[in-house]
Amino acid sequence: MDDVAAWFLALYKTTGIKLTIFYDGYDRARFFQGFVTTVKLSAYCLVLSLVLGALAAWLTGSHVAVVRRAVTGFVALFRNTPPLVQLYFFYFALGPLVPKVDGAPLLGSFGWAVVSLTLLETAFAAEIYRAGIEAVPKAMVEAAASLGYSRWQIYRLIMLPLALRATMPAMTNNLVNLVKTTTLAYAIAVPELVYMSAQIWSEQVNVPEMMVVLLICYVAIVGLINQGMQWLEHRLRVPGFGQ
Amino acid sequence: MLTSRAGVALLAAFVASIVVAQVQAIPGQPSVVELLVKWTPLLAKGFLFNLLISFFAMLVGTLAGVLLGSARISPRPPVRGMSWIVVQFFRNAPWLVLLFFVMFLLPFEFHVGGTTIPFPDWIKATLGLALPIMANVAEILRGAVQSIPTAQWDAARSLAFSRRQTLWKIILPQCVKRMLPPWMNWYAILTMATTLASIVGVSEVMTLTLRITNAEGRTDLLIPIYSYVLLWFFVYCWPISLMTRRLEARYEVR
Numbered sequence: 001m002d003d004v005a006a007w008f009l010a011l012y013k014t015t016g017i018k019l020t021i022f023y024d025g026y027d028r029a030r031f032f033q034g035f036v037t038t039v040k041l042s043a044y045c046l047v048l049s050l051v052l053g054a055l056a057a058w059l060t061g062s063h064v065a066v067v068r069r070a071v072t073g074f075v076a077l078f079r080n081t082p083p084l085v086q087l088y089f090f091y092f093a094l095g096p097l098v099p100k101v102d103g104a105p106l107l108g109s110f111g112w113a114v115v116s117l118t119l120l121e122t123a124f125a126a127e128i129y130r131a132g133i134e135a136v137p138k139a140m141v142e143a144a145a146s147l148g149y150s151r152w153q154i155y156r157l158i159m160l161p162l163a164l165r166a167t168m169p170a171m172t173n174n175l176v177n178l179v180k181t182t183t184l185a186y187a188i189a190v191p192e193l194v195y196m197s198a199q200i201w202s203e204q205v206n207v208p209e210m211m212v213v214l215l216i217c218y219v220a221i222v223g224l225i226n227q228g229m230q231w232l233e234h235r236l237r238v239p240g241f242g243q
Numbered sequence: 244m245l246t247s248r249a250g251v252a253l254l255a256a257f258v259a260s261i262v263v264a265q266v267q268a269i270p271g272q273p274s275v276v277e278l279l280v281k282w283t284p285l286l287a288k289g290f291l292f293n294l295l296i297s298f299f300a301m302l303v304g305t306l307a308g309v310l311l312g313s314a315r316i317s318p319r320p321p322v323r324g325m326s327w328i329v330v331q332f333f334r335n336a337p338w339l340v341l342l343f344f345v346m347f348l349l350p351f352e353f354h355v356g357g358t359t360i361p362f363p364d365w366i367k368a369t370l371g372l373a374l375p376i377m378a379n380v381a382e383i384l385r386g387a388v389q390s391i392p393t394a395q396w397d398a399a400r401s402l403a404f405s406r407r408q409t410l411w412k413i414i415l416p417q418c419v420k421r422m423l424p425p426w427m428n429w430y431a432i433l434t435m436a437t438t439l440a441s442i443v444g445v446s447e448v449m450t451l452t453l454r455i456t457n458a459e460g461r462t463d464l465l466i467p468i469y470s471y472v473l474l475w476f477f478v479y480c481w482p483i484s485l486m487t488r489r490l491e492a493r494y495e496v497r
Contacts (some may be wrong), residue, residue: 073251074252080435096462176335199343
């Protein structure tokens with residue numbers, strides 16, 4: 001580790017390429033914290049949106065018209081308005097309404113970012129699930145119904161496992177989008193990767209270097225996700241479907 | 244299926260927030276409706292600016308994307324490989340990071356000979372937003388070309404068409420139709436992304452909204468004004484996504 005730090009310090013002294021995150025302990029800790037926050041934010045939103053998206057997709061098939069309409073309205077609303085305005089709406093407009101606990105608001109900027117991005121991703125996930133559910137052969141659902149499965153059982157045991165597999169490519173895209181959208185949280189001062197990098201480059205005046213580091217970080221995260229999802233897709237493959 | 248219900252819901256939220264604000268209004272202060280009316284011309288100007296940015300970014304992104312997409316389907320492996328890297332890079336980098344990149348690393352003015360050409364923030368933001376559009380249009384083009392049956396290429400070759408002729412006269416005309424729905428979809432996404440320009444200091448609708456709320460310093464204005472801006476975007480983007488759905492259904496390959 002010391003060798004790496006020494007090498008980057010030497011790099012700065014000889015070429016002027018200033019990568020403080022490799023030799024300055026404070027900057028390194030900040031950058032790492034930003035990275036962890038980005039990962040945490042993505043993970044929370046991912047898990048919540050997968051669960052809520054499945055629920056929303058299930059509700060779009062509901063027999064109660066009001067529920068069906070409410071869900072389609074929710075999906076259309078979140079897909080057709082700018083994510084940044086949604087985030088501002090939650091943080092600036094709804095934020096002050098939340099009661100305070102011990103002087104601190106119940107939801108901080110991180111909390112609101114989770115809420116806002118989760119709802120956005122839920123809208124996208126619901127659409128993807130819906131497409132996946134439509135891809136499940138009707139005959140299979142009818143067969144399950146004739147074997148006495150209840151509506152919930154059919155959904156959970158027959159449709160969801162098949163739909164999940166059909167939606168894998170779209171879900172990968174969605175996950176990549178989610179990670180990219182977490183950068184918006186910068187606007188409400190969530191200490192994620194972009195925010196921390198911006199702090200570093202405004203103090204150290206090394207904008208080009210930090211920009212490149214930032215881009216490499218995101219491209220690497222996205223690359224890892226793509227690889228991981230491909231592996232998962234391969235593992236979950238059901239014989240007899242696709243090629 | 245998309246319905247107008249979201250718009251109705253948004254409108255209802257907007258109206259409800261105004262009603263609540265009106266009921267709670269303190270006498271002697273201008274009402275929320277008066278404030279919204281007062282600031283509407285400014286917000287409209289900001290919104291038009293967003294649309295302007297989206298038009299230019301789409302134009303630049305599409306032109307560059309068609310070039311990049313042509314490189315993606317080139318028969319020469321090095322060209323294909325290089326363009327693949329470019330596409331992957333710009334598709335996978337977050338929009339905001341690309342925007343920062345362009346904002347900070349391009350100069351604010353150019354010196355050509357003795358004259359100084361200014362390079363304002365909003366043009367830089369437009370270029371920054373055009374980059375991801377470029378990469379995505381390239382992918383749309385490649386996908387569309389690949390969706391044309393190989394038999395057509397073979398048939399064209401047997402009729403002595405050159406590769407260029409085949410592409411221009413047979414393949415691409417069919418691609419335009421298939422590219423239109425995803426292209427419109429990206430336009431809607433881009434329009435919504437233009438609000439990102441506020442983070443890097445362009446005076447578009449989001450920046451103006453923040454300034455207005457700061458200037459008025461009224462907490463009861465917050466929900467109405469944000470739902471108002473949301474409503475504007477929804478009214479603009481929703482017909483586009485509806486039309487996209489229709490076109491997709493009509494051009495669906497069965």
